Amino acid sequence: MSLLKVEGLSKFYDRETKVLKDVNFEVKAGEFLSIIGPSGAGKSTLLRCMNRLVEINEGKVIFNGLDVGAMKKKELRKLRTNIGMIFQHYNLVPRLTVIENVLHGRFGYKSTIQGVLGRFTEPEKEQAFFLLEKLGISEHAYKRCDQLSGGQQQRVGICRALIQEPELILCDEPIASLDPNSSKVIMDYLKSISTEMGITCIVNLHQVEVAKEYASRIVGLKQGEIVFDGPSKLLYGEQIQNIYGMESRELITV
Amino acid sequence: MEMVKELNPALIKRKRNGQINIKSGNKIDAVVKWTIWILTFLTVLAFFVFDYTGFQIERAITETIHNIRVMFLEPGLSHFSWSEAVYQVGVTLGLGILATIFGAIIAFFLSLMAAENLSKSWLSNTVRIVVAFIRAVPTVLWVLIFAIAAGLGSEAAVLGMLFHSVAYLVKAFSESFEEVNPGIIEALRATGSSWWHIVVNGVLPSTFTYLLSWTFLRFEINFSVAVAMGAAAGAGGIGFELFMASGFYFDLREVGFITYAILVVAIVLEIISTRLKERYFPSSINS
Amino acid sequence: MNAKQMRKNKWQTTIFFILIIIVTYLSTAITKFNFIDSIATIPAAFSWIFSNLLITEESLEKLPQILEKLGETIFMSIAATTLAAVVSLFLAIMGSKTTKVNQTFSVIARFIASFSRNIPVVAWSLILLISFGQNSITGFLALFVATVGFLTRAFIESVDEANQSSVEALTATGATYFHMISKAVIPQSLPQMLSWILFMIETNIRSATLVGILTGTGIGYMFDLYYKNMNYNLVALITFTIIIAVIAIELISNRIRRVIL
Numbered sequence: 001m002s003l004l005k006v007e008g009l010s011k012f013y014d015r016e017t018k019v020l021k022d023v024n025f026e027v028k029a030g031e032f033l034s035i036i037g038p039s040g041a042g043k044s045t046l047l048r049c050m051n052r053l054v055e056i057n058e059g060k061v062i063f064n065g066l067d068v069g070a071m072k073k074k075e076l077r078k079l080r081t082n083i084g085m086i087f088q089h090y091n092l093v094p095r096l097t098v099i100e101n102v103l104h105g106r107f108g109y110k111s112t113i114q115g116v117l118g119r120f121t122e123p124e125k126e127q128a129f130f131l132l133e134k135l136g137i138s139e140h141a142y143k144r145c146d147q148l149s150g151g152q153q154q155r156v157g158i159c160r161a162l163i164q165e166p167e168l169i170l171c172d173e174p175i176a177s178l179d180p181n182s183s184k185v186i187m188d189y190l191k192s193i194s195t196e197m198g199i200t201c202i203v204n205l206h207q208v209e210v211a212k213e214y215a216s217r218i219v220g221l222k223q224g225e226i227v228f229d230g231p232s233k234l235l236y237g238e239q240i241q242n243i244y245g246m247e248s249r250e251l252i253t254v
Numbered sequence: 255m256e257m258v259k260e261l262n263p264a265l266i267k268r269k270r271n272g273q274i275n276i277k278s279g280n281k282i283d284a285v286v287k288w289t290i291w292i293l294t295f296l297t298v299l300a301f302f303v304f305d306y307t308g309f310q311i312e313r314a315i316t317e318t319i320h321n322i323r324v325m326f327l328e329p330g331l332s333h334f335s336w337s338e339a340v341y342q343v344g345v346t347l348g349l350g351i352l353a354t355i356f357g358a359i360i361a362f363f364l365s366l367m368a369a370e371n372l373s374k375s376w377l378s379n380t381v382r383i384v385v386a387f388i389r390a391v392p393t394v395l396w397v398l399i400f401a402i403a404a405g406l407g408s409e410a411a412v413l414g415m416l417f418h419s420v421a422y423l424v425k426a427f428s429e430s431f432e433e434v435n436p437g438i439i440e441a442l443r444a445t446g447s448s449w450w451h452i453v454v455n456g457v458l459p460s461t462f463t464y465l466l467s468w469t470f471l472r473f474e475i476n477f478s479v480a481v482a483m484g485a486a487a488g489a490g491g492i493g494f495e496l497f498m499a500s501g502f503y504f505d506l507r508e509v510g511f512i513t514y515a516i517l518v519v520a521i522v523l524e525i526i527s528t529r530l531k532e533r534y535f536p537s538s539i540n541s
Numbered sequence: 542m543n544a545k546q547m548r549k550n551k552w553q554t555t556i557f558f559i560l561i562i563i564v565t566y567l568s569t570a571i572t573k574f575n576f577i578d579s580i581a582t583i584p585a586a587f588s589w590i591f592s593n594l595l596i597t598e599e600s601l602e603k604l605p606q607i608l609e610k611l612g613e614t615i616f617m618s619i620a621a622t623t624l625a626a627v628v629s630l631f632l633a634i635m636g637s638k639t640t641k642v643n644q645t646f647s648v649i650a651r652f653i654a655s656f657s658r659n660i661p662v663v664a665w666s667l668i669l670l671i672s673f674g675q676n677s678i679t680g681f682l683a684l685f686v687a688t689v690g691f692l693t694r695a696f697i698e699s700v701d702e703a704n705q706s707s708v709e710a711l712t713a714t715g716a717t718y719f720h721m722i723s724k725a726v727i728p729q730s731l732p733q734m735l736s737w738i739l740f741m742i743e744t745n746i747r748s749a750t751l752v753g754i755l756t757g758t759g760i761g762y763m764f765d766l767y768y769k770n771m772n773y774n775l776v777a778l779i780t781f782t783i784i785i786a787v788i789a790i791e792l793i794s795n796r797i798r799r800v801i802l
Contacts, residue, residue, distance in 0.1 A: 091710035108715025300620035317672035348568035
């Protein structure tokens with residue numbers, strides 16, 4: 001059975017410009033899927049429809065058999081708790097410590113009062129340290145996260161997603177702001193999250209080479225429409241040209 | 255991914271009760287926390303220090319509600335006419351304009367002395383200290399002190415209001431001057447230009463719009479200062495009428511009318527200065 | 542820049558300065574301001590200040606009383622600012638585009654702020670004086686209302702500046718609205734807000750003097766009393782204590798600011 005199903009999904013911010021047009025695909029549990037496409041293709045919007053950070057206009061997103069678009073506030077919170085998210089700009093709270101930022105991933109399990117007072121249990125804090133250790137940044141636990149390098153901040157972002165104990169992790173351009181070395185580190189971690197922990201990953205990328213190297217399956221998006229969906233080894237030059245348009249040469253080599 | 259068997263206890267900070275600490279305990283957090291605690295403590299203490307002479311809470315609240323309702327819902331004029339009201343608003347605006355324009359002229363020269371890139375450090379420090387001193391004295395005291403020598407009236411009011419206008423504008427102007435690209439000044443210096451040449455050809459063109467915006471922002475402040483001086487220092491204008499209506503005639507409708515008049519002018523000025531700020535100062539600046 | 546444009550700019554500058562001169566002239570006419578007189582007044586005023594505003598030993602006897610009133614004024618401005626800050630925080634969160642619950646509340650919050658900010662503090666104290674009488678509460682409330690208006694505007698700016706992306710991230714983890722406010726927005730904007738609060742305390746001490754003259758409280762009342770009695774030695778002493786207090790508070794706030802910002 002598929003973990004996530006997107007059926008006829010359309011999204012428009014105004015009448016003229018449709019960001020997504022009738023998008024259909026399924027994701028099986030444990031898959032490592034990459035969505036590729038030029039910037040402005042609607043990758044970020046597609047990802048944000050899955051946990052409803054943006055509202056769905058037409059069509060359906062089904063997660064674990066439940067209709068995401070029809071969810072009430074409480075169910076939606078539960079859904080988001082179940083789906084971790086990693087961002088291009090890490091989206092950490094800059095003035096707080098690394099460990100605090102990791103623990104923010106537990107808010108989905110907290111009542112308002114517990115969260116506002118910052119009441120985290122000892123096992124939660126230990127788990128946070130455990131994850132930081134796993135990602136090799138536990139010595140920075142008490143630093144303010146704006147003092148960390150980009151790659152380190154992204155690892156904090158991964159910890160925050162993992163501490164949610166999610167079934168699915170959405171990654172929105174996780175390496176777009178990083179240098180090649182840090183990019184490799186982050187992609188390796190994401191890969192091992194899916195292989196070792198069995199967590200499904202959907203990763204937005206604009207570098208085809210990276211997608212081909214890491215993902216088992218690739219979805220190509222162009223102007224809001226799916227133009228390729230298949231195993232990554234079946235993605236060849238011609239389809240790539242199709243996805244990125246004529247000026248693809250420079251883009252691919254980036 | 256590394257296999258983690260055990261956590262390294264040396265990396266985990268614990269509180270006295272053995273719970274894991276998640277705050278870093280740095281200086282910034284501590285200062286923020288202490289500042290908030292001290293302010294809270296002083297606020298609580300304040301209510302024990304206050305003078306409560308003649309204060310009856312129930313009467314005060316019911317009366318205030320009644321008064322405010324009369325003032326704001328049934329405004330009207332009884333001691334002077336509409337044209338007189340417009341004239342008095344004009345007087346207040348006039349006081350504000352005079353203090354602002356004279357203030358800007360004086361501040362321009364002083365800020366040239368205060369700007370670190372255009373002046374000598376002893377001179378700029380002296381100007382800064384004098385300005386800080388001037389700022390510490392409330393405007394109303396300046397006006398009242400000048401009123402002894404000049405008599406109550408527009409002269410004392412404008413001269414008194416000048417001090418804070420100059421202090422405010424010197425700070426703003428000199429900071430604008432200091433932001434001028436040092437390359438421009440260096441280039442002009444290299445051509446052998448005189449100091450005035452540098453100011454007129456290098457510094458002024460790139461800062462002129464900022465100076466004007468700051469001057470207008472000060473004018474917005476000076477309008478309400480002029481209202482205050484009318485009420486508290488007998489400087490005339492709409493502020494004085496407000497003082498008379500509330501303190502002598504106890505005419506709530508008139509107080510309401512005057513308040514609306516002030517509010518309208520203030521809002522118009524605020525809209526203009528917000529536009530200016532958005533246009534010329536994209537990031538917010540502590541005034 | 543071509544010659545035509547330069548000529549146009551020159552024209553604009555000339556017109557602008559002519560306008561300024563006209564406005565200045567009209568202002569002097571309407572306020573009956575005499576330029577020559579006022580220039581002549583300046584040296585006279587300063588020589589008067591230096592010969593009459595002197596602190597004598599006799600006046601120092603009143604120092605304890607003066608300090609007590611000064612204390613009242615300082616307390617008044619701190620209490621008004623701190624409590625106003627609490628109210629402003631709520632209004633700012635309702636009013637900011639990042640954190641607003643809905644459009645109606647946002648408009649209401651901004652309206653309250655604009656209303657209380659644009660009515661000068663003198664007007665508030667005169668309005669409140671009628672029913673509250675001559676006591677500290679009147680001054681406190683006048684400062685409080687005006688401060689709410691000012692701080693709400695400043696806080697809205699601070700909240701707007703807070704990094705929007707961490708708000709998004711927290712929403713994505715399943716955090717509630719209040720989690721997001723307390724753990725993503727406030728930690729980021731708190732230092733900026735504190736800086737505004739300190740600035741407002743400084744300003745309010747000066748305003749409190751003015752309010753005190755009108756409402757008969759604090760150091761403003763003392764000043765007014767001795768000013769009207771023409772006891773200029775005490776006027777000098779009072780002015781001096783205000784200067785010390787304001788500068789001291791400014792120095793403390795600058796120190797705090799340097800650490801937290």
